Each structure stands twice: as structure tokens, then as C-alpha cells.
Amino acid sequence: MPQPFYDADHSAFREVVREFVNREVAPNLDEWEEDRSTGRDVWKSAGAHGVLGIRIAEEFGGGGMQDYRFRCVVQEEFARVGAAALASAFSINEDIVASYLTTFGTPEQKKQWLPGMADGSVVASIAMSEPAAGSDLRGMKTTAVRDGDEWVLNGAKTFITSGFSSDLVLAAARTGEREGRPQLSLILVPTSTRGFARGRKLRKLGLHAQDTAEIAFDDVRVPMGNLVGEEGRGFHHLTAQLPLERLSIAWRALCAAEAALDWTIRYTSERKAFGERVIDFQNTRFRLAEMTTEVDITRTFLEQSILAYNDGSFDATLGAKAKWWTTELQNRVINACLQLHGGYGYMDEYPISRAYADARVQTIVGGTTEIMKEIIGRDLAGRHRA
Numbered sequence: 006m007p008q009p010f011y012d013a014d015h016s017a018f019r020e021v022v023r024e025f026v027n028r029e030v031a032p033n034l035d036e037w038e039e040d041r042s043t044g045r046d047v048w049k050s051a052g053a054h055g056v057l058g059i060r061i062a063e064e065f066g067g068g069g070m071q072d073y074r075f076r077c078v079v080q081e082e083f084a085r086v087g088a089a090a091l092a093s094a095f096s097i098n099e100d101i102v103a104s105y106l107t108t109f110g111t112p113e114q115k116k117q118w119l120p121g122m123a124d125g126s127v128v129a130s131i132a133m134s135e136p137a138a139g140s141d142l143r144g145m146k147t148t149a150v151r152d153g154d155e156w157v158l159n160g161a162k163t164f165i166t167s168g169f170s171s172d173l174v175l176a177a178a179r180t181g182e183r184e185g186r187p188q189l190s191l192i193l194v195p196t197s198t199r200g201f202a203r204g205r206k207l208r209k210l211g212l213h214a215q216d217t218a219e220i221a222f223d224d225v226r227v228p229m230g231n232l233v234g235e236e237g238r239g240f241h242h243l244t245a246q247l248p249l250e251r252l253s254i255a256w257r258a259l260c261a262a263e264a265a266l267d268w269t270i271r272y273t274s275e276r277k278a279f280g281e282r283v284i285d286f287q288n289t290r291f292r293l294a295e296m297t298t299e300v301d302i303t304r305t306f307l308e309q310s311i312l313a314y315n316d317g318s319f320d321a322t323l324g325a326k327a328k329w330w331t332t333e334l335q336n337r338v339i340n341a342c343l344q345l346h347g348g349y350g351y352m353d354e355y356p357i358s359r360a361y362a363d364a365r366v367q368t369i370v371g372g373t374t375e376i377m378k379e380i381i382g383r384d385l386a387g388r389h390r391a
């Protein structure tokens with residue numbers, strides 16, 4: 006028999022998270038969707054309940070739990086109520102920006118920013134994408150130039166999650182060129198800095214409860230000490246951290262597919278047509294059987310991937326496999342689940358409707374399905390190079 010994925014500590018933590026989600030998240034989802042924002046209260050309350058900052062070291066006010074399964078618990082509980090927008094905004098704080106700071110940050114940077122990220126008073130964004138550079142970051146035009154003891158940033162970014170509301174942006178910028186190839190560096194920019202501007206809050210298909218925005222740097226000056234990691238090694242640092250970002254997206258995709266199946270089994274067990282429950286039609290049972298099988302098999306792979314991440318053996322190719330497979334599965338499953346809801350599936354009062362819109366971006370953010378296949382394909386092709 007396979008070992009259970011979670012142990013008693015995870016179960017105890019789940020109780021805390023479930024209580025938090027039922028009280029502070031689920032009742033507010035509709036209002037956040039209307040407002041196009043969650044506001045700050047839920048961030049601070051998540052910080053106070055230990056649901057935020059769980060991997061940030063205890064000395065900086067976090068939970069100090071490096072075991073990624075605790076993050077898995079949070080994402081499962083958020084998916085259960087369809088809180089995808091908040092889950093992904095939290096993930097940018099936790100799995101991305103806090104993770105960069107923990108791995109590459111200086112002691113001063115950690116001391117300055119991690120406590121706020123753990124207690125919910127600091128919301129962070131990561132700014133890589135630009136109007137003309139998404140998949141191909143070598144096309145990035147934003148520059149950071151040394152001037153005395155400061156960096157001066159100029160350029161524009163787009164599609165930045167929490168870009169309209171964040172306090173801190175971890176920006177990727179060109180800081181030089183070697184052999185015709187741009188060299189990138191990662192630089193912390195507090196959004197209160199002069200010259201930092203927020204552009205449009207972008208209107209989008211789903212994830213309405215979080216903001217996605219354009220931002221711009223116009224002669225933004227920050228101290229030299231805001232460089233995260235090594236100058237010119239930005240690509241390197243991104244390559245080291247992107248597998249975790251992709252694993253977190255894959256895990257959220259799995260949880261969303263599982264939640265959708267759960268809602269659909271319940272709905273089709275109650276809904277009647279032609280005098281029968283919808284779940285008693287052979288087509289419904291076969292579709293549900295196929296999808297549950299695919300989702301269960303995917304869970305096995307992802308649980309192994311999480312354990313590999315915990316023991317340091319998770320790599321870029323595994324990250325690419327997990328991300329493209331699971332996000333494509335999420336979209337297939339949610340599409341079919343919506344179909345089994347009939348017309349009610351298209352109505353916002355049913356969570357499957359929002360889940361459908363929220364799912365679509367998953368095969369695009371954090372690297373598209375096509376780029377994931379490129380990564381896997383390059384790895385395969387490289388194995389037998391003479």
C-alpha cells in the first residue's frame with residue numbers, strides 16, 4: 006500500500022485552514038468578484054491565523070514550515086470553495102517572491118520584507134512580463150542602470166498579478182549584455198518609490214477577485230542593496246525558482262479539478278431529467294469515471310513531485326511536465342463538469358461557472374503549455390547529443 010501523503014500535523018493544520026476559509030473566504034467571494042479585489046483584510050487575517058507566510062522562517066514571523074505539503078493543504082482548502090483568485094495571489098507572495106528572498110536575499114532584505122509578507126501587511130508582485138516579451142524573456146526592454154549607489158529603472162511591465170495593489174515589486178530588468186545576449190538582474194522596488202506608476206487595471210476573463218495590471222518605471226531610483234541575488238544572474242535565478250512556481254500552479258490545477266468533480270457529482274445526484282437523476286445516465290457515469298481516473302492518476306504523480314520538491318530532487322523538466330499536464334487536465338475536466346450542470350453551469354451562482362473562467366489562464370501563466378513541451382523536448386533531445 007502506498008504511504009499516505011499527509012500526516013497528523015497536516016491534518017491538524019487543515020482544521021485551522023478550513024475554519025479560516027469557511028469564515029473569512031467563502032462568504033466574501035461574490036463581493037470580491039464584484040469589487041475586482043479582495044482588499045487587505047483577508048491578507049491580514051490569513052497572516053494572523055498562520056495561513057500566510059507558512060514557509061517563511063520563524064525569525065521573520067512566518068510558520069517556518071519548509072515541508073511544501075502544508076502549502077498543499079492551503080491550496081486544497083481554497084479550491085474546495087472556488088477561491089482561485091486569492092489562492093494565486095497568495096501563491097505569488099509565498100511561493101515566488103518570499104521564496105526568491107529566502108533563497109537569494111540578503112539578511113537586510115529578509116528583515117525588511119519577510120515579516121510584512123508573513124503578516125499580510127505587505128503584498129508582493131513579480132514583474133517579468135512586458136508588452137513585447139512574455140515567453141521570450143530575452144526580449145525584455147526594462148533596464149536598470151547603476152548611478153552612484155543607486156539603480157535607475159526604466160521600462161514597462163504588463164499582466165502583473167496584484168500590480169495594482171502591491172506594496173513591493175520584484176522586477177526583472179536588463180543590467181547588461183554578454184556576447185549579444187541580455188543579462189538580467191532582479192531588483193526590489195517598493196511601489197511607493199518616486200517614478201513607479203500603475204497603469205491600467207486590466208479587464209480579464211476570470212480571476213476577477215485579484216487585480217492584474219500594467220506598471221511602469223520612469224527613472225525609478227532604488228538603493229544598490231535592493232539587488233536580489235547576483236547582478237547579471239537573473240536568468241539563472243529564474244531558472245532555479247520557476248520549477249516551484251510551476252509545481253504550485255499544477256497543484257492548484259489538480260485541486261480545482263477535484264473540487265469541480267465533487268460539485269458535479271453532488272449536482273448530478275440531485276438534478277433530474279426524464280424522471281432519472283442525471284448521474285444515473287450512463288453517459289454521466291462514464292464521463293465522471295473517466296475524469297476521476299485521470300485526476301486520481303495525476304494526483305499520484307503530483308504527490309510524488311511534491312515529495313521530490315521536499316527532498317530537493319524536483320527539477321525544471323519535472324516542473325514542466327507537472328504544469329502542462331495538470332493545467333490542461335483542469336481545463337478539460339472543468340469544461341466537461343460544466344456541461345454536466347447544463348444551463349445552471351453557466352450561471353454565476355454555481356461555482357463551476359467561475360471555476361471555468363478562472364481555469365483558462367492556467368495553461369498560459371508561469372510558462373505556456375507550448376513552452377513546457379519545449380523544455381521537456383529539449384531535455385529529451387539533449388540526452389543523446391553526440
Ligand SMILES: Cc1cc2nc3c(=O)[nH]c(=O)nc-3n(C[C@H](O)[C@H](O)[C@H](O)COP(=O)(O)OP(=O)(O)OC[C@H]3O[C@@H](n4cnc5c(N)ncnc54)[C@H](O)[C@@H]3O)c2cc1C
Nearest residue numbers: 131132133134138139140164165166369370371372373375
Ligand atoms: C492573468 C495573468 C496573470 C499574470 N501574472 C503575471 C505576473 O504576475 N508576473 C509576470 O511577470 N507575468 C504574468 N503574466 C504573464 C504570463 O506569464 C505570460 O502571459 C506568459 O508567459 C505568456 O507570454 P505572452 O503572453 O507574452 O505570450 P507569447 O509569448 O506572446 O505567446 C503567444 C503564443 O505563442 C506561443 N509560443 C511562444 N513561444 C513559442 C515557442 N518557442 N514555441 C511554440 N510556441 C510558442 C505561446 O505558447 C502562446 O501560445 C500573467 C498573465 C496573465 C494572463
